[in-house]
Amino acid sequence: MKVTVDEDRCRGHGMCLTLCPEVFQMHDDGYAVADPSEVPAGLEESAKEAIANCPEQAISQID
Template identity: 70%
Template sequence: MKVWVDDQRCRGHGVCTTLCEEVFSLTDDGYAVAIDSEVPAQFEAATEEAIASCPEQAIVKR
């Protein structure tokens, strides 16, 4: 699975980093980014939860 965060939609709620800090982090400005676009298999379930929980629907799965 590959993911990225749409920087035009992210508002910095940080839900994704709370649910899966191994895949997402916050920039110095407080917005989320995917650490690496390729999600390791062991973090796919947490990543799916982050996608579903994002208030702005800013996480895109490919």
């Protein structure tokens, strides 16, 4: 599973970091990035929860 953050939609709320800090990081500009974009085994459910709870719907799953 891979995820990506749309930098044009992200507003830096940080929900993704709260729900899955192993995958999502904050850039110096205050917006989230997926790092690594490949979600490690065992963290898929946390990443999906972050996708579902993003207030700006800025996170997408890439298959």
